[in-house]
Amino acid sequence: MARVFVDVMLKPEILDPQGKAVHGALPRLGFEGVTDVRQGKRFELELDGEVTAERLDQVRAMAATLLSNPVIEDFDVQVEA
């Protein structure tokens, strides 16, 4: 069994109200010096067998069709070390 991580983030030019809300809360808790917060999603996929180039292409296809919306989000695929 192998694990593959898919990180999904809003594109830099897309407003992130949730990140802004978190950013606004940090100083209220006494945490200073944070200039911006962007909030994203992380998916952990457990796969049967070995991670091959073909399987990774499948994961990228999943990320592009369902896990992310390419209109507003970018994704990154990493295999667990």
Place this chain on the structure above:
Amino acid sequence: MRVGIVTFPGSLDDIDAARAVRIAGDVPVPLWHGDHDLRGVDAVVLPGGFSYGDYLRCGAIARFAPVMTEVVAAASGGMPVLGICNGFQVLCEAHLLPGALIRNDHRRFVCRDQRLRVESATTAWTSAYQAGQEIVVPLKNGEGGFVADTDTLDRLEGEGRVVVRYVGGNPNGSLRDIAGITNGAGNVVGLMPHPEHAVESLCGPGTDGLGFFTSALQALAA
């Protein structure tokens, strides 16, 4: 004419949409998300609500419901399809309409009677209006901010595909005050405000929303 109303798990406004269709003189036909069949309808409405709990992204899971395969094929063939609120989000996720809807810029749910300007009266769902006409219908959403890249926005404006625009203040951060858009052919329309909640004078801000549903009749009769 028979107008199908799709119910997804979490749809809220399917009953109101069916009532609006009936008041407009049409026959509402309930459609189920799990069916591979449009039951011979002449047009389809994707109603508001929180399909699949808004999990992942609003409309992202509904877009892959079995019935959507049929809706996408029918829309590509010219069938009138209207997406209201969550239905608009589903249409964007399904790539039947460009752009996407993101969380309101002020981070609060908005629920109010909203003034709109009808920018295009040439779509299957707005032919009962005059271009430039102002109407008031309810608006209620948490993720109603319409976004698209600048090229897409310019193309929508240039091709007259902005259908309705917010007037008197932008309620959710939608780029260029866009409340609703159409596809190139004018048969698919999506908007965040709820015309189906403004079809009877007894409840809601008036009957300004009825035109969306009588327009569909005209489009089909033409």
